[in-house]
Amino acid sequence: MSVAILGAGAFGTALAVALSANGPVTLWARDAAWGRDNPRLPGVTLPDAIRVTDDLGSATQAGTLLLALPAQALGGFLADHAALLDGKRLVSTAKGIDLTRLTGPSTLLSEACPQATIAVLTGPSFAADIARGLPTALTLACADRKAGLTLQHQLSTPVLRLYLSGDIIGAELGGALKNVIAIAAGVVIGAGLGDSARAAIITRGFAEMTRLAIRLGARSGTLAGLSGLGDLTLTCTSAQSRNFRFGQAIGARQPFDAAITVEGAATARAVAALSRKRGEDMPIAAMVARLAESSISVDDAIQHLMTRPLKEE
Template structure:
């Protein structure tokens, strides 16, 4: 059995993908109505139109779900520590896979760092890359990075979580994988703002390229491998998130650029990540002007127009 903590769109989609091919899945949700809908109608409120296989069982009992040998954490990044704190078990020897993207705004670590701090006896891993929940739920081909510092555990996770349409590429560079997934959300906000204010596709391409340089600069400083950022969890995810209206981070940026409101009930991971990465860059003495600008614009201290002017007026330099 595989346990999934979080019955949002992405957690439910992963549960569907795994259960569709015969794997029993226990899915935890806080809301009893969501649990009842999943168990009795095989429908999920957060993923309309999807039918859940009979091998998915939902529960509000987090301890029951957390007994699974492999546990997928499909909760928002900033809620990850709080959810793990609800699990009384130390999860000794269990494979705990983060399926969220971001940097914790409190301790400035990625998902595997949060897992290591909260459950040091667990085997931490991360599943990340270019994907939308609806594509996974529909069985459309999707490729992701499965990163785990423990090579043997990573191999077993790759075997157990791959399906005919969900193709996982294995890596031991968990730092690179999680930073790629986190930072691309920040750059997606910048690209959305760029399009929203009317600067066009050429400007977006420039932001993506220079944003990728910032992603690589921070990740390699923290010990990541450069080729990890050039893979699915970095460049692949960046390409998807910066160009699709299905991305919340990109849509949030569009709203900033257009000066319109954005649905406050939707989680936009890039906002808190921009705040965290700006603090982390300052600690490390790194210059990340796009990430810093996104933090300032998202926080309301600088306008989109002023942020763009400041970026365009930076000194000319060698690429």
Template sequence: MKIAILGSGAFGAALAAALGREGPVVLWGRGQAGREIRRLPGLVLPETVTVTADLAETDSADLLLLSVPMQALGRFVADHGARLASRPLVACCKGVDLTTGLGPVEILETLGGPAPAVLTGPSFAADIAIGLPTALTLACRDDMLGAHLQARLSTPVLRLYRSTDVMGAELGGALKNVMAIAAGVVIGAGLGDSARAALMTRGYAEMLRFALARSARAETLAGLSGFGDLVLTCTSSQSRNFSFGLSLGRGESFDPATTVEGAATARAVARIGRTQALDLPVSTAVAALVDGRITVTEAIQSLLSRPLKQE
């Protein structure tokens, strides 16, 4: 089975490097003119990886991995749906579409082809690219197809664990980005590691509350795509979302060219929470903070002044 990866950002290029060590891969990127990957400087792709800016060169692939930013996925599918529809698709992005409130698999399901899957979990692109051991969740509603994809995409150091709970896997990967921004704010504002631990714990409870309201399974959120990813992204400056939160907490500027999916996800989740009367204090505070409607001091005070209650 020939694999094509659509999207040559850091994660797409890292997957190309990892999977290219096992066989031929096509890596497509808009405007990609060579083998140098801006987001992963120094990465040397295996010779088995064909790098192209011509989407037609992916037509011979039997399996497509879509590593397109979440907020661009809907438009990409609308523009290229006919080219994508007949083949297995794996979404490799995290978040909730700001316009529709849909996750990546729900967007891909509009094409009507084989059941799409999502690849998510605790991973930094740089680690995957150089072959460090990494474990991810592959979620697909069709378990037989999921087992096939699991076998095809696993490598000796990239271990995939299978699930049929697509909603849980998607929401774990999306919501942890919101909590990572909040964790970054906590550290950036100088509140300390104890406060971060409290934020992560209450943030996880909020993730679970939101996911269960959307028919996800609790055990999925306790796994790699939820708890595992939360721990990674809330504790490392390699996380773009955590770094963005650090900048907010310190009152510093942040590179506007850097994708911070948690910002859009916070807005979408806060809006859904209002319509469904869900208690989502961290997501609501992050959404207001990134929109400039409250200050860091006000965001912290809003959380610290909440009523005491039983855990």
């Protein structure tokens, strides 16, 4: 079964490198002029098994398509190209919630491509680690167990281990919501509040993630797995995380490179709107949304969270 990856950012390119261990892989890029060395993933030369193309029609001839596109770009991409994708095995790697629709990538895919098989690939991973061949474990979520098993075997490699789940909602919400909490953890460190405060943010943030995910139909056990707690732990404790670095810059009152995609900033706004709509209290996510849009100061955000009414855990 042939595999193509749509999106040649750092993560899409890293997946292409990893999956090329199993056989030929097509990597679609809007601009493929960079050849065998993608500037989005410095220091990595693409193996010969990877075919890079800017011809979307050619790339979508593959039976399995991994969509490695930013969450906020997916809706527009589907509006233009859904006909090329329908009927395929579509695996979303986006970690976010669409700001317009307030839904995850799997819903956008299933609505745009009703004849496709939809899956989500997510979990604790950095592109640089995957590209270097470092051992990585991810969650592959698919409602169709037979199709999920097929994808699990097709996309696993000797250093990329996939755990199968039937909970698409939980898997993609874990990947999306952890980015919001990672920004909050970065703010804590950037503001010099210490590791004890970061531990509190991670723990209370995980509680927020779990509450909303369950309200939206996820299983609590999924949030305790790789796609939830695992990814949360990674992104809240490593400077490799763009979301953590973004929060760190906010906390330190320093500028951040606007050219770097920070999925958690848009997701925080989507989560704030979604939690209001669902009547779910998510104070950390709400503060991250306000910090990301500069509508509250770091000091005021900290004071707001620390002076909330006392409650049981």
